[in-house]
Amino acid sequence: MSESKPYAADRSLYGKLRRRFARFSHTRPIGMPGIRRPMLTVSFDDAPASSARNGAAILKSHGVTGTWFISAGMMGQDSHMGPMTSGDDIRALYAAGFEIGCHTYGHLDCGRAGKDEIDKAIEDNQSVLHSLGIPMPRTFAYPYGDVSAQAKAVVDKRYLASRALHHGLIVPGTDLNQAPAVGIEGEDGERVAMSWLERAAKTPQSWLVLYTHDVRKAPSPFGCTPEVLNRIVAKGVELGFDFVTFAGGAERALMAGPASRAA
Incomplete structure (x- = not known):
């Protein structure tokens, strides 16, 4: 199978303005008054087989959890991030x-797609996961991070966060319908992630979400090495973070009391 080329999301002025405008639409703001210890989520997007194997092994070695957005x-x-996960990989992650x-389903750019197309891409994805014995996903990650008001209208009705x-x-x-995250990717990924860990550790009422893609010796520009991921997770443990899945963090934040909500 031929290797797929990276798709470039819309980074034009229009795209930037669309994403910024989307922040004011279909929001789910949280209160978090009961959170007293910073939370940390390590997440993997798409996901390459190396994340499901090397990434999962690293999290397990530290006794912490994580989230895979499939x-x-x-x-x-085969892709620019290496071989992608198999059904067995996904089942093994869930079993662990x-x-x-x-x-x-096909890594649709939700910022450029219409509601019906987004709905179908989500339904198709959930159908395959269901066939693998995976329960209905409770959380979502926008492919490419590309967001629009209409995309948020779709996910608002489906997901916890x-x-x-x-x-x-x-x-x-x-806003838990457009939550921020920090990438562990590229040559500067470790330094950036460590900086955000230090910042979050000083903010007890906070939750930091990290993401990456492939986890291998020679990663793509969107991934990291196993050594980098191991050091970041170890630092999170050292700093006393409460490691949570993305759904687990959302549950705690929402149980702690929602803020006012905008339609």
Whole structure:
């Protein structure tokens, strides 16, 4: 099977303005008054087989959990991030207690797609996961981090929380329909992630979500090495973070009391 090329999401001025405008639409702000210890979620997108094997092994070695956002239409393919997960990989992740989240069937750019197309991509993805014995996903990550008001309208009705890609901490008032995250990717990925860990550790009422893709010796620009991931997870443990799945963090944040909500 031929190796797929990276798709470029819309980084034009229009795309940036669309994502910024979406932050004011279909929001699910949280209160978090009961959170007293910073939470940390380690997540993997798409997901390459190396994340399901090397990434999972690293989390297990530290006794912590994580979330995989699966694009089922990519299963078994070769890509610029290496071989993608198989059904057996996904079942093994779930059996090990990790969360399986939704990422659309064919990695659809939800910022550019219409509601019906987004709905179908989600339904197709969930159908494949269901056939693997995976329960209905409770959380979602926007492929490419690309968001629109109409995309948020779709996921608002389906998921407990949805993750984007803009940097930031989840704190009181954060919109769980477009939650921020920090990438562990590229040459500067470790330094950036460590900086955010230090910042979050000083903010007890916070939740940091990290994401990456492939986890291998020679990673793509969107991934990291096993050594980098291991050091980051070890640092999170050292700093005393409460490791949670994305769904687990959302549950705690919402149970702690929602803020006012905008339609």
